[in-house]
Amino acid sequence: MKCLANHVKVDISTLKGVLKIKKFDLAIIGAGPIGLFAANYAQLHGLKTVIFDSLNEVGGQPQMLYPFKTINDIPVYQAITATNLITQLKKGLNKDTSIVTNHSVTQIEKRNEEILIDDKYSTRSLIIATGNGAFDPKKLPLKLDSEIEKRIHYYVRNPKEFSGKTVAIFGGGDSALDWALELSHFSNIVLVHRRPQFRGLESTLSKLRQLKNVKIITPYLPKQIQIEDNQLSVTLKRMGNTYLQKICCDQIVVAYGFKANNRLIRKWGIKLTDARIAVNSSMQTNLPGIYAVGDAISYPGRVPVIGVGFGEVQIAINAIMRDLFPEKTLTIHSTSM
Ligand SMILES: Cc1cc2nc3c(=O)[nH]c(=O)nc-3n(C[C@H](O)[C@H](O)[C@H](O)COP(=O)(O)OP(=O)(O)OC[C@H]3O[C@@H](n4cnc5c(N)ncnc54)[C@H](O)[C@@H]3O)c2cc1C
The missing domain is CATH 3.50.50.60 (FAD/NAD(P)-binding domain)
Structure with a gap:
């Protein structure tokens, strides 16, 4: 009988991939204003978070499309330029949040209690904040x-x-x-x-x-x-x-202008309505553990503005806290944390 041992090939790349998987409580896809606020709010709740953006810098539409414009309808700021808003949102993030730019998330796979992202990141919960989708200049x-x-x-x-x-x-x-x-x-x-x-x-x-x-x-x-x-x-x-x-x-x-697309989201098995992600009143998609916020989503009466997206983030992350820590009494108010 031939000695098979000589012929066994170890696929080092697969092995490396498995060994290198990074684990998080929450992953956020999209680092526009809403994804960035989600990262800040998750940090406040003590979640170890990773946030991805396909572009080489964070900030989404405000940073890419209208950085010099003054925004007058963000709660608290009477007037703030789009680029300053993004700077403020970035400033709050510390080492508990990993920012991964130049990374277009292409694959998400639900495996029991975890969600695997692009075979490299494992997370217990996921927020999709992809706005109009990964955008490329025309x-x-x-x-x-x-x-x-x-x-x-x-x-x-x-x-x-x-x-x-x-x-x-x-x-x-x-x-x-x-x-x-x-x-x-x-x-x-x-x-x-x-x-x-x-x-x-x-x-x-x-x-x-x-x-x-x-x-x-x-x-x-x-x-x-x-x-x-x-x-x-x-x-x-x-x-x-x-x-x-x-x-x-x-x-x-x-x-x-920019070409945007939501093709990937369909591929992930996420239900859409009017070409945007359908969510329930907790901002959860049709897949348990996967939430969506901001311009990526649609529900009756939604208005595509930043303030509305910020509110959706608070709803989603409170729901995620209840999913991840059912045994804990949830502290909703930051004044009590
Ligand atoms: C000209 C203009 C003026 C505006 N003025 C105002 C205003 O005055 N006040 C106001 O409240 N709103 C304003 N808005 C609307 C506001 O900018 C949007 O509501 C807001 O940007 C939505 O934020 P978001 O984070 O949901 O999405 P986006 O800002 O679109 O960010 C989504 C991010 O997700 C990333 N992404 C997408 N797919 C992937 C993927 N697969 N993997 C990784 N990353 C991905 C994208 O690269 C992008 O950075 C304006 C919009 C425009 C165009």
Whole structure:
């Protein structure tokens, strides 16, 4: 008989995977404002928590889509910029909360009392706070070489980086107008939109129209980008005819919006209603131990605002505490903790 021992292959990668599984009381998918508040509230209740985001930074829609805008309807803050709100929400988190960015959660698997996430993380409870789903900026549909790509931006993190430059901004929604206004403090702006009307706020547009360093070109679409004399030379085509014009700029910001999708959630076996997650009055999904909050969910009368999401987090985490520690008397008020 052949000695089988010589032929037994140990799959080291599987073994490593098993050995490396990290255990948590709570996992949160999505580090937008609602997921971040959930992490803070979980920490207050003493839960060991991990929070994931598919992007390379936390903050969701406020941080990605309108960082410079002032929000006036967050309880307690009379006015706070979106980016400051996210900074405040991050500030509260300590070592009991692990933040994992650049990680799009693709797989969740319920195994008796635990939920396994992407074969690497095990958790006793889960909150889905994925908003509109993992979002990706819609790319400029042109073939570009890598030198040009380096000068094309899909987010504006630090407006001062554009100081003294001429920046072309493509798009007609709120983000395009907000970025144009913010960057106009530091740079010359050429705002290009394919329609005569903008979708963004009229009040922002009229501020832009009054600025001498902002030029607005409509209805034009970028057709070709080349480098000439170390500047970007952009050929614009007028919509509806063949008329072409050229503009020169140093950098381009593309604000064509984001593609969001909730395909993964369907795959996880979670019931949806109106393409969003269905929850009961405790914010629990159809799967026990799995809760959902924020813009990811739908129920009659829900309004997609941050304050509402914060309230949903408190409901969900109190329910999770009851699930995880049925023997304990739950302390609901932070003043009694
Ligand atoms: C222009 C604009 C202005 C607004 N102004 C206001 C306002 O003044 N006041 C107000 O209250 N609300 C405002 N809102 C709405 C508010 O931003 C949203 O209600 C809020 O962001 C919802 O938060 P969320 O955490 O549920 O989702 P999001 O902010 O969408 O965050 C979800 C996060 O989950 C991540 N994610 C998704 N899928 C995965 C996955 N599979 N794995 C890992 N991560 C994942 C995403 O990358 C994202 O970071 C505004 C929205 C817009 C677009």
